[in-house]
Amino acid sequence: xxxxxxxxxxxxxxxxxxxxxxxxxxxxxxxxxxxxxxxxxxxxxxxxxxxxxxxxxxxxxxxxxxxxxxxxxxxxxxxxxxxxxxxxxxxxxxxxxxxxxxxxxxxxxxxxxxxxxxxxxxxxxxxxxxxxxxxxxxxxxxxxxxxxxxxxxxxxxxxxxxxxxxxxxxxxxxxxxxxxxxxxxxxxxxxxxxxxxxxxxxxxxxxxxxxxxxxxxxxxxxxxxxxxxxxxxxxxxxxxxxxxxxxxxxxxxxxxxxx
Amino acid sequence: xxxxxxxxxxxxxxxxxxxxxxxxxxxxxxxxxxxxxxxxxxxxxxxxxxxxxxxxxxxxxxxxxxxx
Numbered sequence: 001x002x003x004x005x006x007x008x009x010x011x012x013x014x015x016x017x018x019x020x021x022x023x024x025x026x027x028x029x030x031x032x033x034x035x036x037x038x039x040x041x042x043x044x045x046x047x048x049x050x051x052x053x054x055x056x057x058x059x060x061x062x063x064x065x066x067x068x069x070x071x072x073x074x075x076x077x078x079x080x081x082x083x084x085x086x087x088x089x090x091x092x093x094x095x096x097x098x099x100x101x102x103x104x105x106x107x108x109x110x111x112x113x114x115x116x117x118x119x120x121x122x123x124x125x126x127x128x129x130x131x132x133x134x135x136x137x138x139x140x141x142x143x144x145x146x147x148x149x150x151x152x153x154x155x156x157x158x159x160x161x162x163x164x165x166x167x168x169x170x171x172x173x174x175x176x177x178x179x180x181x182x183x184x185x186x187x188x189x190x191x192x193x194x195x196x197x198x199x200x201x202x203x204x205x206x207x208x209x210x211x212x213x214x215x216x217x218x219x220x221x222x223x224x225x226x227x228x229x230x231x232x233x234x235x236x237x238x239x240x241x242x243x244x245x246x247x248x249x250x251x252x253x254x255x256x257x258x259x
Numbered sequence: 260x261x262x263x264x265x266x267x268x269x270x271x272x273x274x275x276x277x278x279x280x281x282x283x284x285x286x287x288x289x290x291x292x293x294x295x296x297x298x299x300x301x302x303x304x305x306x307x308x309x310x311x312x313x314x315x316x317x318x319x320x321x322x323x324x325x326x327x
Contacts, residue, residue, distance in 0.1 A: 115261035116283050120297035123281060127298075151260045 001129060003138045004255075005154040005186070008163035009173040010144030013194040014038075016225060016235070017163060018141050019046035020248045021255075023236055026096040030136040033091075033128070034098060037121055037153070038143040039105040039114060047094035048234055055090055057124075058104025058117035087124070095234065099135075115151075122153045146173060149180035159255065160186040162213070166193050166201035171208045178212035190215045192251065197221040217254060219247040263319035265294055267307055270323045278304055278321065285309060285319060292321060 006014045015038070022032045036043035044054050092100045101124075103117045125138060140157075142148040154160060160181035164174035178189050191213035193205040197220070206216050222244035228235045235245060263282045266275040279302045284295045292309065294302040307321040 113261060116297055118260070119262045119281055119283055123296060123298050 001133055001135050001138065002158040003125060003129060003140070003154075004159040004161065005140045005142060005148070005157050005181070006161045006163060007142045007146065007148060007177045007181075008144070009165070009170045012163045012165050012170055013219070013225075014144075014163045015042050015046050015141055016229075017161070017192060017194065017219065017248060017251070018139055019043060019234075020236055020245060021252055022098045022137075022139055023047070023096045024249060024252050025137060026098045031134065032098050032137045032139065033135045034094075034100050034139040034141065035121055035125070036100065036102045036141050037118065037148065038141055039103075040143070041102055041105050043141050044092070044094075044100060044102055045232070046234070047098060047100055048237075049092055049094055049100065054092055054100075054102045056102040056104030057090055057120055058114065059107065095236075118148075118151050118153060122151070125153070146177045146180055149177065149184060152184065154181060154184050154186055156185045157181075157187070159188045159190060161190050161192055163192045163194050164205065164209075165195050166205040171205060174209060175212050178209070182212075188215070189213045190217065190251075190255070192216075193218045195219070195221045215254065217247075217251050219244055219251070260317060261314055262297075263312070263317055265302075265304075265319045265321060267304065267321040267323060268310065275320070278302065282319060285312075290326075294319075 006018045008014050018034065022034050026032045034043060041051060044051050090101050094100045103121050106114065128135065128138060140153065148154065162174045162177045164170045174191055178191065181189055189212065191209045193202055193216065196202045196218045202218050209216050220243050222242055224239045224242040225235060225244050228238055235242065264280050265278040265282050267278050268275050279294050281296045282294045283297055286293050292304045292307050294304065304321060306324055306326045308324050310322040311320040
């Protein structure tokens with residue numbers, strides 16, 4: 001089982017690339033579990049699931065704690081034997097057989113940080129990685145920016161996909177992310193330059209990222225992505241011939257070649 | 260991050276022993292200190308007191324005490 005994290009500055013296209021890549025892999029017969037760790041919680045919609053149908057880990061924290069061992073002092077030395085059953089309640093079946101778990105969001109102003117749910121996701125990924133081989137890939141969609149690396153969630157993951165636009169600010173975030181992923185012992189660093197319109201923009205981005213990434217791939221600017229997003233439609237179902245998807249297919253091939 | 264690596268200091272020494280990782284909550288109960296992670300798994304520790312809670316270093320330090 002391969003663990004893969006997707007990071008990058010806000011709005012660069014992490015969720016779009018992840019959701020399409022996950023579906024393409026699932027169509028090839030791979031078992032793919034995706035975990036939405038972004039409090040914006042857009043991954044479910046990108047996989048065709050209304051957010052109202054999702055039970056998030058953070059949203060149902062008290063239930064989870066009850067299931068998994070109760071509050072401190074209520075149950076000593078709880079084991080993990082019930083974890084698989086509890087987990088089933090949080091797994092949503094998405095398009096093409098992709099399985100989805102949503103971490104959740106901040107329920108109200110002043111509710112506090114997301115440390116506990118992220119800690120839960122971290123344990124969950126480690127648990128799934130050490131248990132029976134039920135997934136070929138676990139994808140983690142992170143919140144925007146590099147903070148997720150500080151939390152150690154991606155420690156010793158197989159691949160870090162850092163998505164960036166070919167703009168100075170976005171590239172700075174990407175370089176930082178690639179450095180931090182390396183610190184965490186992530187085995188392979190792949191930068192994806194998204195929304196590329198001009199060849200020279202890609203060249204500049206490659207120059208910037210060359211020292212930090214093991215591989216640099218690109219996805220061209222594609223108006224269909226924006227149009228599909230506006231309609232709330234899924235790219236793969238509505239415009240499967242579009243150029244962005246051809247680029248994502250290329251990413252899939254590179255990823256499988258290296259995995 | 261608000262998640263602790265827990266160490267215990269042996270009384271009178273500067274050596275510390277790793278007790279648990281990824282701990283979110285701690286509570287004293289019936290003479291024991293109970294440490295809980297996000298799965299709800301509990302690590303009980305006998306005869307210690309909570310010495311320091313530090314979200315900067317993300318460490319929770321316990322200190323050995325005489326058994327109650």
